[in-house]
Amino acid sequence: MAAKNFSSFIKTSIKSSVKTTCPYCGVGCGMLLSPNPTMQSGWDLSGDKTHPANFGRLCVKGASAAETLGFEGRLLSPQINGQEADWETALNEVAGRFKKIIDQYGPESVAFYVSGQLLTEDYYVANKLMKGFIGSANIDTNSRLCMASAVVGYKRAFGSDSVPCSYEDLEQAELITLVGSNTAWAHPIVYQRIAAAKKANPQMKVVVVDPRRTATCDLADLHLAIKPGMDAALFNGLLAYFSEHGEIDVDFVARHCNGFAEALDAARQQADIQELAELCDLAVEDLHQWFEWCLQSPKMLTLYSQGVNQSTSGVDKSNAIINCHLATGRIGKVGCGPFSITGQPNAMGGREVGGLANQLAAHMDFTSEESIDRVARFWQAQNMATQDGLKAVDMFDAIAAGKIKAIWIMNTNPVVSMPDADRVRQALLDCETVVVSDCMAQTDTTEVADILLPALTWGETDGSVTNSDRTISMQRAFISGPEQSRADWWMICEVAKRMGFGEAFEYRHPVEIFREHAALSAFENDETGTIRDFNLAALTDISLDDYLTFPPTPWPIVDKDARGKPLGTPRLFCDGQFFTSDRKARFIAITPRAPQSSPNPQYPFVLNTGRVRDQWHTMTRTAKTPKLMTHVAEPFVAIHPQDAEEKGLTNGGLARVFNDLGELILRVECQASQRRGGLFVPMHWNRQYASHANVDRLVAARVDPLSGQPESKHAVVAVEAYHSSWKGFVLSRDSLEQAFLEGLYWSRITGEQFQRYEVEAQDRSARSWMDCLQSAMNGNDSTDWLRYVDETEGVFRLAMLQNGKLQLAVFVSKDKLPERRWVGQCFSQEVLSERDRRFLLAGKLSGAKDAGKTICSCFGVGLNTILEAIETQSLTSVEEIGKALKAGTNCGSCLPELTEILQSQYHELRA
Structure with a gap:
C-alpha cells in the first residue's frame, strides 16, 4: 500500500480520541485529542493523564497547540526558483543538482542541516542517506545549538550519551539545583512537577544558579546569581567541599570510576570558599548554605540546560557537574543524578540516530573503525563515511567559503537561530543550491531557498520522539495535511531513489523505518560485539498495530514481560556499570575557563539570550496563536534600572543594541532582577515579525572546541537610546506589505481577526506615511474612511471600513496612544457601532478599563x-x-x- 494512501487509511479509522505528544520542548508531554466540530480547530485538546512526563499537565503553548492547526501561511506546493512545480519535477531537480555537484566536487561538497523537531524516522533516513550512501558526514542538526555540550560531557564521563535520570526523580529528590535554566518558562511542566513535589514535601530544597532572577526563582529557597560563565568553578568548589567534609563515596569511586585524584587536584584550585565567592560574585553565606545543603542531601538532583551548554566551555561545565555526582555516588539511584534537560521535542531522538555530524547511528561514532564497519555492513552501505563531518558553525562557514555547494535544510530556520546570523543568510544567498523543506511558506530561511518542498507537520504524520529522560513517545496523525505536502521521510527516500540508492530506501510506512532503527541499535550489541547503552532489541519486530499504539517507554528496551509488552529502563547505572572499555566512569579534571568574549570600553555589556514563556523557537507555530502573543507582544531588551538611567533609556522606550556584527532596536524593559552590566534579549523574533530583533545577529560564532556548540549566552554589546520622532500602531485584517514598513521600527503581533503592527520612526514623515498607506488600500463603493489630522500636535488617526466592518485602524502620536485591546475588539463587530466610530476618531477608550499586560x-x-x-x-x-x-x-x-x-x-x- 502506498504511503499516502496508508496514511489516509489510518486517519479515517480514527473514531474517537487520539493520544499524541506535544510538538514543543523536550519535556515530551502526552496529549489527548478528541474530535469536536464546534471547535475552530475541530479538536478538543487536553493533557494525557497516563503519560509519565506530564500526567495530564500542559503548559500554555501545549494547551494551545490545536489552535495552530490549519493551512494559513503554509507552503502548499513544491517550488523551484519561485515557480510552482509538481513533485516529480521537484524531486528530480533536487536529486539532479546534488548528483551533479557530487560528481564534480565530491561528497564533501554537499550537506544536510536538520532539526530536533523532525521525527526519529525522518532523522534516521536523512542520516542514512548522507553517511551511508552519499558518503559524507556533513549532516548536522539545530540540536547542536542546544545540547551538544551535554552530549560530549556524558560521553566523556560515561562512555556514552546516557542521561542517567528519570522525571520520577523530581518527586524523590531532597535537593534540586537548577543550573542555567529558566525552567518555569522553558520547561514549564518540569517546573510544575518540582513545585508540586515541594508542596508535598516542604523539606525539599530548590536552588537556582542563574545570573538573572527569573520566574523559576520564585520557587527557590536560594538564588545564586552567579557571574556569567563561572559554573565550572562553582562545581569544582563543591567537589572540593565534598572532599574536605568526608562526603566522597570512596568505595563507589574505587570500584566504578577512574581519574578521581586528578579531578580533585584540579577542583582544589577553587577550595577557598571566600575566593570562590569573589570569583563567582556571590555572597559567602549563600555559597556556604548551598554547599551545606548538598552535603546533607544524598538525593541530590542537578538539572542543567542552555546556561551551561551554550558556552565555549560548556562541556567542561557539564563534566564539573557530573564529577560531583560520581564522587558522592549520587548516580543510578532514586532522586539523584546529573540531568540535562533538552530544548526540542526530539533532540534526544536525533542523538539516537546519529543526527550530529560527529556521530554514526545508534550511539556509535567515527572514533571506532569497528563501529564504522558495523554500520556499513548493517546498511549494506555503498559509500560509508569514515570521519566526522562539519558541525553547524563550520558547515555554514564552508558554505560561505564555497566549499559546500548544495545544502538541504529540513524543518529549521538557521537564518534566525545560527550565530552571526547575517553572515549565515549571505552564505545561503551565495550558495549554488539551497533546498528547504518546511511546512511554512514564509520564514527567514525559505526566503533564501532555490527549491522549496512542502512538509507535513505535527498532527499530520506518524512517528516517534524521545524526550529528555529517554522516554520514546509517538506523535500521531489525526488530520490530513495540505494535498501537496509530504512527510520528511518520504521526501528523503524519494530523492535517495533518484540518486540511485533505491534498494536501501524502499520504505512504505514509518513503522518499517522504526524497525530498522531498532534492529541497528541491537546489531552486535552484546558480549560478542560492543555493549552499547542505546538498545531497542525488544522492538525490532514491532507490528503496525503495536507501533501505532506504542505507549511511552524509556530506553533501553531490551526485554518483554510475560504478555510480550516491551519493558523500558527508567534509570541507568544502577549496577555501577558504565559504557567505557573497562565499564568504569571517568572523572574529568576541569580547569575553568572564562567566556571568550569579555566586556570592554567599546562594548561594556554582556548580552544573554533565551526564551520567553509563550513563544517557541522562531515563532513559526506559536505566533499563529493570538493568545500566545499577548504575554510578551514585542521583542525587548531587559536591563537593570540603574544601567538604563545611566544610558538614558526609559522603560517602554526603544534602545539600540549593537556590536561589530550588527544592531537591534528593541523595547526597553527595566528589570531589577537583571544583573548590572547585563542585558537579556529573547531569541524568538525574526524578519517576519520585527524589523531589527534577530538577536543572533549579535552573537559571534565562537564555539566549544569539543562540542561545537556556540556561546549564545555571552555576547558583548553596547546600548544606547533610540529616539523616534513619532510612534503609532496599525491594526489590519491583512498583513501590511513590506514597502509600508521600510525605514521604520516595527513589530508584528497576531491578533483575533487582525495583524497588529507597533511602529516608530526617526526620519520618515508620519503624514506622508499615513497618506501612502491610505492611497494603497483598495477602496470601493462600500469603503468608508474615518480620518483625523492634527499637524501641530503630531496626532493622526485613520480607519477604513467596508460595508460597515472595520478593516484598518491607524493611530499615530508623539505621546500617548489608545489602549490596543479595545481597538482590537472593534474588529469582532460585523458592523462597527456609531459609538465606537466616534471613539475611534477621537482616539479614546469606550469606557473600558486597561487590563494591562x-x-x-x-x-x-x-x-x-x-x-x-x-x-x-x-x-x-x-x-x-x-x-x-x-x-x-x-x-x-x-x-x-x-x-x-x-x-x-x-x-x-x-x-
Whole structure:
C-alpha cells in the first residue's frame, strides 16, 4: 500500500480520541485529542493523564497547540526558483543538482542541516542517506545549538550519551539545583512537577544558579546569581567541599570510576570558599548554605540546560557537574543524578540516530573503525563515511567559503537561530543550491531557498520522539495535511531513489523505518560485539498495530514481560556499570575557563539570550496563536534600572543594541532582577515579525572546541537610546506589505481577526506615511474612511471600513496612544457601532478599563485586573487569585508570575 494512501487509511479509522505528544520542548508531554466540530480547530485538546512526563499537565503553548492547526501561511506546493512545480519535477531537480555537484566536487561538497523537531524516522533516513550512501558526514542538526555540550560531557564521563535520570526523580529528590535554566518558562511542566513535589514535601530544597532572577526563582529557597560563565568553578568548589567534609563515596569511586585524584587536584584550585565567592560574585553565606545543603542531601538532583551548554566551555561545565555526582555516588539511584534537560521535542531522538555530524547511528561514532564497519555492513552501505563531518558553525562557514555547494535544510530556520546570523543568510544567498523543506511558506530561511518542498507537520504524520529522560513517545496523525505536502521521510527516500540508492530506501510506512532503527541499535550489541547503552532489541519486530499504539517507554528496551509488552529502563547505572572499555566512569579534571568574549570600553555589556514563556523557537507555530502573543507582544531588551538611567533609556522606550556584527532596536524593559552590566534579549523574533530583533545577529560564532556548540549566552554589546520622532500602531485584517514598513521600527503581533503592527520612526514623515498607506488600500463603493489630522500636535488617526466592518485602524502620536485591546475588539463587530466610530476618531477608550499586560494567556487576565483584585478583595494566595479571576487555573504557566506579583504587593504594603 502506498504511503499516502496508508496514511489516509489510518486517519479515517480514527473514531474517537487520539493520544499524541506535544510538538514543543523536550519535556515530551502526552496529549489527548478528541474530535469536536464546534471547535475552530475541530479538536478538543487536553493533557494525557497516563503519560509519565506530564500526567495530564500542559503548559500554555501545549494547551494551545490545536489552535495552530490549519493551512494559513503554509507552503502548499513544491517550488523551484519561485515557480510552482509538481513533485516529480521537484524531486528530480533536487536529486539532479546534488548528483551533479557530487560528481564534480565530491561528497564533501554537499550537506544536510536538520532539526530536533523532525521525527526519529525522518532523522534516521536523512542520516542514512548522507553517511551511508552519499558518503559524507556533513549532516548536522539545530540540536547542536542546544545540547551538544551535554552530549560530549556524558560521553566523556560515561562512555556514552546516557542521561542517567528519570522525571520520577523530581518527586524523590531532597535537593534540586537548577543550573542555567529558566525552567518555569522553558520547561514549564518540569517546573510544575518540582513545585508540586515541594508542596508535598516542604523539606525539599530548590536552588537556582542563574545570573538573572527569573520566574523559576520564585520557587527557590536560594538564588545564586552567579557571574556569567563561572559554573565550572562553582562545581569544582563543591567537589572540593565534598572532599574536605568526608562526603566522597570512596568505595563507589574505587570500584566504578577512574581519574578521581586528578579531578580533585584540579577542583582544589577553587577550595577557598571566600575566593570562590569573589570569583563567582556571590555572597559567602549563600555559597556556604548551598554547599551545606548538598552535603546533607544524598538525593541530590542537578538539572542543567542552555546556561551551561551554550558556552565555549560548556562541556567542561557539564563534566564539573557530573564529577560531583560520581564522587558522592549520587548516580543510578532514586532522586539523584546529573540531568540535562533538552530544548526540542526530539533532540534526544536525533542523538539516537546519529543526527550530529560527529556521530554514526545508534550511539556509535567515527572514533571506532569497528563501529564504522558495523554500520556499513548493517546498511549494506555503498559509500560509508569514515570521519566526522562539519558541525553547524563550520558547515555554514564552508558554505560561505564555497566549499559546500548544495545544502538541504529540513524543518529549521538557521537564518534566525545560527550565530552571526547575517553572515549565515549571505552564505545561503551565495550558495549554488539551497533546498528547504518546511511546512511554512514564509520564514527567514525559505526566503533564501532555490527549491522549496512542502512538509507535513505535527498532527499530520506518524512517528516517534524521545524526550529528555529517554522516554520514546509517538506523535500521531489525526488530520490530513495540505494535498501537496509530504512527510520528511518520504521526501528523503524519494530523492535517495533518484540518486540511485533505491534498494536501501524502499520504505512504505514509518513503522518499517522504526524497525530498522531498532534492529541497528541491537546489531552486535552484546558480549560478542560492543555493549552499547542505546538498545531497542525488544522492538525490532514491532507490528503496525503495536507501533501505532506504542505507549511511552524509556530506553533501553531490551526485554518483554510475560504478555510480550516491551519493558523500558527508567534509570541507568544502577549496577555501577558504565559504557567505557573497562565499564568504569571517568572523572574529568576541569580547569575553568572564562567566556571568550569579555566586556570592554567599546562594548561594556554582556548580552544573554533565551526564551520567553509563550513563544517557541522562531515563532513559526506559536505566533499563529493570538493568545500566545499577548504575554510578551514585542521583542525587548531587559536591563537593570540603574544601567538604563545611566544610558538614558526609559522603560517602554526603544534602545539600540549593537556590536561589530550588527544592531537591534528593541523595547526597553527595566528589570531589577537583571544583573548590572547585563542585558537579556529573547531569541524568538525574526524578519517576519520585527524589523531589527534577530538577536543572533549579535552573537559571534565562537564555539566549544569539543562540542561545537556556540556561546549564545555571552555576547558583548553596547546600548544606547533610540529616539523616534513619532510612534503609532496599525491594526489590519491583512498583513501590511513590506514597502509600508521600510525605514521604520516595527513589530508584528497576531491578533483575533487582525495583524497588529507597533511602529516608530526617526526620519520618515508620519503624514506622508499615513497618506501612502491610505492611497494603497483598495477602496470601493462600500469603503468608508474615518480620518483625523492634527499637524501641530503630531496626532493622526485613520480607519477604513467596508460595508460597515472595520478593516484598518491607524493611530499615530508623539505621546500617548489608545489602549490596543479595545481597538482590537472593534474588529469582532460585523458592523462597527456609531459609538465606537466616534471613539475611534477621537482616539479614546469606550469606557473600558486597561487590563494591562497579559499575565494569564489562557483566560486573558491582565496585570491591572490582578492588582485591582488583590487590593479590593484582599487576595493573599495564587489559589485565591484563581478563584476570583481563573488566572493560573488551567495550564499553570503563569503561576510563577502570580507568585511574584503577590510578593511585590506584599512588600509594597509592608513598606
